[in-house]
Amino acid sequence: MTQLFSKDTDLNLPDSEIVYYNPFLTKGEADHYFEKLRERISWRQDDIRVYGKVYAQPRLTALYADNDRPYRYSGIEMRPIKFTEELLEIKEKIELKTNTRFTSCLLNLYRNGRDSNGWHADNEKELGKNPIIASVSLGQERFFHLKHRTKKHLRKKIALAHGSLLIMGGATQHHYLHQIAKSAKPMAERINLTFRVIK
Ligand SMILES: O=C(O)CCC(=O)C(=O)O
Numbered sequence: 001m002t003q004l005f006s007k008d009t010d011l012n013l014p015d016s017e018i019v020y021y022n023p024f025l026t027k028g029e030a031d032h033y034f035e036k037l038r039e040r041i042s043w044r045q046d047d048i049r050v051y052g053k054v055y056a057q058p059r060l061t062a063l064y065a066d067n068d069r070p071y072r073y074s075g076i077e078m079r080p081i082k083f084t085e086e087l088l089e090i091k092e093k094i095e096l097k098t099n100t101r102f103t104s105c106l107l108n109l110y111r112n113g114r115d116s117n118g119w120h121a122d123n124e125k126e127l128g129k130n131p132i133i134a135s136v137s138l139g140q141e142r143f144f145h146l147k148h149r150t151k152k153h154l155r156k157k158i159a160l161a162h163g164s165l166l167i168m169g170g171a172t173q174h175h176y177l178h179q180i181a182k183s184a185k186p187m188a189e190r191i192n193l194t195f196r197v198i199k
């Protein structure tokens with residue numbers, strides 16, 4: 001990881017390759033993209049199936065891509081919309097930093113502290129064996145929790161700042177789960193973009 005990416009915080013968690021860049025976007029860029037994406041993305045709330053029960057997903061989502069390959073998780077199949085101008089601009093900045101061509105972006109809108117994203121790994125088979133995930137955060141700072149699947153002492157939580165970029169690569173998804181937990185504190189909206197390579 002440290003060879004791949006030029007600088008910033010390496011999380012130094014065993015069995016993972018995770019780097020946090022903050023800031024990645026300037027405050028002006030981050031404010032601009034938050035406004036544009038809030039307004040222009042086709043946000044939707046899907047039903048998910050967990051242990052046979054159906055729930056409304058606790059956040060809004062959208063899928064954009066440069067192809068029409070679907071993405072399936074939690075019993076949902078999402079079909080992508082063509083990348084918008086803003087997403088293409090952000091994608092290009094990330095590609096310069098990571099030397100990777102991303103095909104798709106899964107977006108999340110957390111409306112308040114009750115919205116969340118439960119423990120999971122980004123390990124769907126269409127992402128391939130050791131997926132690289134590039135995650136941009138805009139708006140309300142929220143904690144991103146990581147925990148090792150078997151070594152219980154390996155856990156970390158990091159506050160994802162407005163305009164930051166978190167990259168997960170290597171074997172991270174095999175060994176770690178991540179989540180955005182609910183919070184009882186008053187929280188404004190947060191937009192998260194996860195750029196992925198969908199095969
Ligand atoms: O909102 C975040 O920072 C994480 C999103 C996430 O893990 C996902 O969409 O798979």
Ligand SMILES: [Mn+2]
Pocket residue numbers: 120121122178
């Ligand atoms: Mn994830």
